Amino acid sequence: MGRIILTGDRPTGKLHLGHYVGSLRNRVLLQEEGNYDKFFVFIADVQALTDNADNPEKVRQNVIEVALDYLSAGLDPNKVTIFVQSQIPQLHEMTQFFSNLVTVQRLQRNPTVKAEMALRGFNADAEEENRRGLPVGFFTYPISQAADICAFKATTVPAGEDQEPMLEQCREIVRSFNGTYKCDVLVEPEILLPSNKVCRRLPGTDGQAKMSKSLGNCIYLSDDPAEMEKKVKGMFTDPGHLKVEDPGKVEGNCVFTYLDAFSEPEDFAKYLTDYSCLEELKDHYRRGGLGDMKCKKFLINVLNDRLEPIRARRHAYEQDIPEVYNILKKGSEVAAQVAAETLHQMKDAMKINYFDDAELIASQAAKYRK
């Protein structure tokens, strides 16, 4: 079996640095390594609608935002199939078949669904005024996500650690399907986490555990240099580090967390020649005598260095939006063919391919013939 890589994002907002270090950067590296047979990246608009049914316009606007983020981050449509989930109707048929293999109780135990339900007020324990009904589509999206993965027989899913429960549930569905229908049509996928631990959950600029649009603590890939600089200058550091001479804490200090995620040894030779590496800079900060602003200016330089090629590609693609839609359309056509082939194999295994089954037709004919 070859290596098939697949991953996707909900188009509910522009992608930020947390997405970049957590997954996007990794995808571009995987693309450049070329160690795969097929590589799919998709925009999960159907999943985005599971809690945005009343706001399809938001999803519609963000499809193009996410596509631009992908292309500007360096995903190459000649190497990676980029597609839109809603354009692959086979996924929804698969979801229906899978939903018969999953219990409500199992879905209720999925920790990611639990956490997301709490966040949206979709659970019984939420405060009265915050409580909302739980859409069936939202509750069952792990099943639809399993279809996203299985349709392409993905072996490798680059994603953040919050997606691990989804992958676990997907593997259970694969085992259940192959076991129930005595076949080996579907393939168990594995998650591929970012190797650098700080990248698995990049904190927001306010020091909160996660960069998230609703918390307003994001730096977006599409931010211009002035916006990015302003956000870095306002970044949470060590509240106990009041004067430059004071010893400072590096743990939980966003500037250092971001440097862990983004800086390379070469950046010191280029922008901060007093230090040879990040450890030296951290040591000085811990001892005292190093101001926040100096570290922030270094981080701004490092981020600009990483973001510059991304901004340039974005600018080019923004001048040709019809071509971006065309890339998505072509990718969706390729993806739909792959998904149709898997669905065909699934229906064969389930023996619901009545019209292609000559043996069935003949035996039924013999049974009824007088």
Ligand code: TRP
């Ligand atoms: N759940 C993912 C997110 O929250 C998006 C997604 C949908 C996905 N289907 C997927 C990710 C399949 C990896 C594989 O962004």
